[in-house]
Amino acid sequence: MITERVGLTARIPGSKSCTNRALLLAAAAPGTSRVRAPLVSDDTLTFRDALTALGVRVAATPADECWEITGLGRGPAGGARVWCADAGTAARFLPPFAATGEGEYVFDGSGQLRARPLWPLADALAGLGAEVRTAAGEDALIRVTARGLDGGEIGLDSSLSSQYLSGLLMAAPLMRGPLVVKVHRLVSRPYIDMTLGLMRRFGADVTEGPDGRIEVGTRPYVPADLVVEPDASTASYVFAAAAVTGRTVTVPGLGAGSLQGDLGFVDVLRRTGADVRIGDSGTSVTGTGRFRGGFSVDMGEISDTFMTLAAVAPLADAPITITGIAHARLKESDRISAVAGNLRACGIRAEEGPDWLTVHPGVPLPARIACHRDHRIAMAFSVLGLAAPGTITLDDPGCVGKTFPGFHNEMRRLFPAYELPVPGVRAH
Structure with a gap:
C-alpha cells in the first residue's frame, strides 16, 4: 500500500436522492422554489424532463448551478406519457404525484427499469382509490388514471425498496385528507428520514408514531430555497x-x-x-x-x-x-x-x-x-x-x-x- 499522506479535496457532485426529492417537492409547492448545486446527471435530468412532461416549469442557469422550479401547488392535469429511462426514483416518486391530479398518466422506462418491481407501489395506490395498471402485456411500467386521492390509512410492505414509501409520503399533502401509513419491514430507513426532513423543509405536517406509523396532514407545501449537499x-x-x-x-x-x-x-x-x-x-x-x-x-x-x-x-x-x-x-x-x-x-x-x-x-x-x-x-x-x-x-x-x-x-x-x-x- 501507498503510505504518502497528501491532503486532497474531492469535488463530489450533489446528492441524487436530495436533488430528485427536492425537484418533486418544489413541483408540488405553489410558487417558485430554487434548488442550488443540483446533481446534473442522467438520472436527475430524466427526472427533470419527466416533471416538465407533467406540466411543471423548470428553468436552469447556463451552468446548471441553480434550477428554478415553478410549482403547481397541486397534482398535474391533462394526462401525459412520461419517460423514466433507468431512473428508479422517477418511476416510484412520480406516479403517486400524478395520482393526486387529473388525467391518464403512462410511465415507461428502459428494459432495465422494467425488470425492477413496482407492484408494492401499485397496490398502495389502488388501496387509496387510484386506478392503476401494471399487468403483463401493458405497454408501460405503470398506467395511472388520476382523479385525485382521498388519503386514509394503508399498510405498505417496504422490504424491497424504501422508494415506494417516499413517493407516497411526498404526494400526501396533495391528497384530500391526511395519509397514515403503517410501514412493514422497512429497508434503508435513512432514506425515509431524508424524505421526511425535506418534506418539513417545504412546510409539510409530518408526525411519526412509535408503532411504525407515519402520518402526513394536508397542510400545503410552501416554496423553498435549497442547497443540495454532496x-x-x-x-x-x-x-x-x-x-x-x-x-x-x-x-x-x-x-x-x-x-x-x-x-x-x-x-x-x-x-x-x-x-x-x-x-x-x-x-x-x-x-x-x-x-x-x-x-x-x-x-x-x-x-x-x-x-x-x-x-x-x-x-x-x-x-x-x-x-x-x-x-x-x-x-x-x-x-x-x-x-x-x-x-x-x-x-x-x-x-x-x-x-x-x-x-x-x-x-x-x-x-x-x-x-x-x-x-x-x-x-x-x-x-x-x-x-x-x-x-x-x-x-x-x-x-x-x-x-x-x-x-x-x-x-x-x-x-x-x-x-x-x-x-x-x-x-x-
Whole structure:
C-alpha cells in the first residue's frame, strides 16, 4: 500500500436522492422554489424532463448551478406519457404525484427499469382509490388514471425498496385528507428520514408514531430555497480510495448535519483501520497503511455503499462479510451476484447468500468487469483498479454518467496513478 499522506479535496457532485426529492417537492409547492448545486446527471435530468412532461416549469442557469422550479401547488392535469429511462426514483416518486391530479398518466422506462418491481407501489395506490395498471402485456411500467386521492390509512410492505414509501409520503399533502401509513419491514430507513426532513423543509405536517406509523396532514407545501449537499454514496468511492492508498481525502459540505445515511460508510472504513474525521463542514478519511478485515457488518441501511466495501475487501488482511442486503438484488442489477461474479473473475474468493456476501483476501488478477449498466459497480471496481494498477478494465465505463459523469476525471485528478479502466486508455 501507498503510505504518502497528501491532503486532497474531492469535488463530489450533489446528492441524487436530495436533488430528485427536492425537484418533486418544489413541483408540488405553489410558487417558485430554487434548488442550488443540483446533481446534473442522467438520472436527475430524466427526472427533470419527466416533471416538465407533467406540466411543471423548470428553468436552469447556463451552468446548471441553480434550477428554478415553478410549482403547481397541486397534482398535474391533462394526462401525459412520461419517460423514466433507468431512473428508479422517477418511476416510484412520480406516479403517486400524478395520482393526486387529473388525467391518464403512462410511465415507461428502459428494459432495465422494467425488470425492477413496482407492484408494492401499485397496490398502495389502488388501496387509496387510484386506478392503476401494471399487468403483463401493458405497454408501460405503470398506467395511472388520476382523479385525485382521498388519503386514509394503508399498510405498505417496504422490504424491497424504501422508494415506494417516499413517493407516497411526498404526494400526501396533495391528497384530500391526511395519509397514515403503517410501514412493514422497512429497508434503508435513512432514506425515509431524508424524505421526511425535506418534506418539513417545504412546510409539510409530518408526525411519526412509535408503532411504525407515519402520518402526513394536508397542510400545503410552501416554496423553498435549497442547497443540495454532496452525494454521500458517491463520496464512498473517494473515501475508500483514500483508505486503500494511504492518502487523506476531504469532502467539504458533507458533515455531521448531513441528511444522508450513506455517510455512515465512513464508520465502516473506520473498522478497517482508516482514520475518519467528521466535522460540521466536511468529512475526511485517511488511509493508515493497513486495511483490516475479520469482521461482519450489516449494511442494509447503507446498501448503496456495500459494493464499495466489497470491491476493495480483497485488499484486507482477513475476510469481510456484508449482511442485510437482500434488497440489493433488485436494484439496477442483482448487485450481490454481480459483485461476487466480478470478484471471482479477478481471482478472488467470494461467497454469497440471499442477503449476504463474504469476500476473502487475495491479489486481484487482470479482469474485465461486467458493469451490467450499473454505475455503482463501475465506480466501486474502479477503486480496486486504483489499488491494483493495470488489473481492472470496465466493459461500460460510461455508465457512471447515471450519477457522476465526471467520475473518471475526478479520480485521475485526485490520484495521478489512476488509469481510465478501458484497455490502453488513460483519463485526461
